[in-house]
Amino acid sequence: MFIVFEGGDGVGKTTQVARLAQWLSDRGTPHVVTRQPGGTPVGVELRRLVLDPAVGHVDARAEALMYAADKAQHVHELIEPELARGVTVVCDRYVDSMIAYQGAGRALDIDDVARIAWWAVGDRRPDLTILLDTDPAGAVEAIAAKDRLEGAGPEVHGRARRFFLDLAAADPDRYLVLDARRSRDDLASVIADKVASLVG
Numbered sequence: 001m002f003i004v005f006e007g008g009d010g011v012g013k014t015t016q017v018a019r020l021a022q023w024l025s026d027r028g029t030p031h032v033v034t035r036q037p038g039g040t041p042v043g044v045e046l047r048r049l050v051l052d053p054a055v056g057h058v059d060a061r062a063e064a065l066m067y068a069a070d071k072a073q074h075v076h077e078l079i080e081p082e083l084a085r086g087v088t089v090v091c092d093r094y095v096d097s098m099i100a101y102q103g104a105g106r107a108l109d110i111d112d113v114a115r116i117a118w119w120a121v122g123d124r125r126p127d128l129t130i131l132l133d134t135d136p137a138g139a140v141e142a143i144a145a146k147d148r149l150e151g152a153g154p155e156v157h158g159r160a161r162r163f164f165l166d167l168a169a170a171d172p173d174r175y176l177v178l179d180a181r182r183s184r185d186d187l188a189s190v191i192a193d194k195v196a197s198l199v200g
């Protein structure tokens with residue numbers, strides 16, 4: 001299975017990725033945990049380029065292509081080979097994050113971004129995307145200085161949230177949308193139940 005976590009910054013994705021990985025370990029299910037951008041050596045370099053404010057201004061198209069390059073390498077080098085070996089892949093952010101954030105920046109057409117992103121990953125769709133959703137208003141201030149993506153203004157985060165929700169609504173069978181304000185234990189148990197129901 002290919003399972004993806006999506007949502008805004010600080011909503012608890014990495015926390016739930018770790019919880020799901022622990023649950024998979026307890027069940028003896030072979031799995032790998034990875035993330036975008038940055039899941040391969042090339043991706044680590046690209047992640048630095050797209051997130052480090054010291055890199056300076058990066059043109060929106062160039063930035064989109066760097067995210068796309070990270071995805072292409074990641075799917076080629078890690079995701080597809082692991083899935084082919086029957087290993088469950090749990091990924092912290094994927095195509096929806098690129099669409100939501102690049103689209104929310106408004107410099108690029110969202111359909112163009114979606115096309116580039118899906119092309120980059122060879123149309124590899126997650127079996128399940130868990131969207132952790134919450135109002136970004138509270139979270140944005142604390143993280144504003146951290147990096148370039150997270151340094152985007154509150155309007156961008158609000159637009160990105162709506163894009164995430166729209167993507168989920170367009171394909172409800174492949175998404176689990178959860179209120180990120182629920183407790184960690186509560187979320188972990190709902191997510192585990194959902195994954196268990198899919199693997200049978």
Ligand SMILES: Nc1ncnc2c1ncn2[C@@H]1O[C@H](COP(=O)(O)OP(=O)(O)O)[C@@H](O)[C@H]1O
Binds near residue numbers: 007008015183
């Ligand atoms: N359900 C939750 N309720 C309250 N705080 C949480 C919850 N899940 C995670 N956190 C805390 O919120 C912060 C961001 O969590 P993290 O998993 O790093 O989010 P993300 O990976 O989405 O940026 C961390 O300090 C984490 O301990």
Ligand SMILES: [Mg+2]
Binds near residue numbers: 014015092
């Ligand atoms: Mg994280």
